[in-house]
Amino acid sequence: MAARYLAVCADVAAGGPADGPVPRPVARGYRSVVPKQSDVALTPPGQAPDEDPSLAVRNNGGADPGSAPPPPGRREAVLVLSFGGPEGHDDVMPFLENVTRGRGIPPERLVDVAEHYHHFGGVSPINEQNRALIAAVEADFAAAGLDLPVYWGNRNWTPFVEDVWAQMAADGIEHVYVFPTSAFASASGCRQYHEDVARARAATAGEPGGNGGPTAEKLPHFGDHPGFVQANADALAAALATLPEDQRDGARLVATAHSIPDAMAAKAGPTGGAYQAELMASARLVVDAVAPGREFDLVWQSRSGPPSVPWLEPDVNDHLRALAAEGVQAVVLFPIGFVSDHVEVIWDLDNEAAETARELGLGFARAGTAGTHPRFVGMVRELVAERRAGAPARLGTNCPAACCFVQRPARPAR
Structure with missing residues (x-):
């Protein structure tokens, strides 16, 4: 179909x-x-989503989550981490090439796929939906007196998570709570988001004077x-x-x-x-x-x-x-x-x-999805507050090294 x-x-x-x-x-x-x-x-x-085993680092390659509240004065932020999507006809093929790089997908197959995006004007609604969610989360944080900046990064299209991680490092952020746009356990729905952050930290560490930027912890499953x-x-x-x-x-x-x-x-x-x-x-x-x-x-x-x-x-x-x-x-x-x-x-x-x-x-x-429903938006704040209060880490944040592991080919550099 x-x-x-x-x-x-x-x-x-x-x-x-x-x-x-x-x-x-x-x-x-x-x-x-x-x-x-x-x-x-x-x-x-025989292939599955891209995975570089060298990035299979527990807890995003960041701080091991524990039950202690964060140290006073630590500069923290929230990152909404998503998949990404094209935002115009000219973006479609580069986006699809990015998604499938290293998998040997025939170019003619990508042309067929591209036609479906062009059916929607070349625009995936996921990016605008993420912008709307971030705006709602920022408003909710402000109303609750929670002074945390909210960043946005993607795996496969701008803003790329590697670039956003470097920006957070430049902004002096020391620790990040990662909110993925996926609620449930699986290699693609949870583990790969850990790897996205590990890859971004590795890229930031490789920059002149880089040390990996802020430490991180992915927020737990929220289904x-x-x-x-x-x-x-x-x-x-x-x-x-x-x-x-x-x-x-x-x-x-x-x-x-x-x-x-x-x-x-x-x-x-x-x-x-x-x-x-x-x-x-x-x-x-x-x-x-x-x-x-x-x-x-x-x-x-x-x-x-x-x-x-x-x-x-x-x-x-x-x-x-x-x-x-x-x-x-x-x-x-x-x-x-x-x-x-x-x-x-x-x-x-x-x-x-x-x-x-x-x-x-x-x-x-x-039925519609959670989108920007006020209770869903408030949930993001509650998950962050849970971690900041030093609550015990739950699945999705504190994952065993082999959790959801599926062996995949290394992902070529972007």
Whole structure:
């Protein structure tokens, strides 16, 4: 399907080694459907997101988080760290080349992918959404009397995290709390953000007089935080209310998240399987805030990779077909795995999944993401305050060295 190109450009996009099918935990509401067989990979078989093993440093290569408050007078900041995206037609090909560098992707394949970005004017909405989030966080900090500057860096497009790290060092920042635009455990959704910061610190250390710049700690996973839950619950309730009244009680609630390879999912978290487990727990909290105990499903979107490489399933479109065959009359999708309405959410759900629902005669509604919901914005401040108060480090901040590890080729220098 057309959306498969987007998997290479997502916050948690990943291709991975085929270690064979990995058993997945079956939780309430999870429904198994035959996987798609028509996917075309941008990432060659056997590869996963870029990783330089030399950067696999615990806690971002920064300070080991402990339970002591920061020393008085230390100059601190918050970094919103995201994936990045093009902001005009001329940016599209350089952006895609940046995302796929070192992977041997044929140029003609990138041309095909570029056409989808050009469909949106060459602009990915993720950058503007990050600007809006940062403005809201700054306003929230100011209202709460929290005097911390907020910076923004990306992995694959300007402002690049390496450049922002050098700027923070020049500004005299001594320690950074890193807020990634990804809530859950996985190599791409958590570990790679640690590596982004380690790479930025290494680049800053390599500059004349450089010492790596500020130390850092990534903020913990936040899928179960009340602010994230409330933002998604409000969006789910609003989406449900858009259905005709006679469809609301019987509408199937379907949570979606980015699919990742089975092998990668099996290694997520200290004991494996944390990606699915965290998503299921988060979705359960969201649904219970709207309709306690109501049944829901967790399904996947944006799969990439050849059929020979097992990824989490079922695909959302396959799942809609299965629901229609069961006699379900309406569905409400809520993209629990994403924090903003970027290209993947818009294309995969508002276009492809909505079209599938129309073909099947299903009533359809799609809930919004957390975006700049006040409770989600306030959550950022609360996570920072938790770390500044010396609270025990949680998963995502204090990760074992092998947590979510997937061996990948070294990432060439930008």
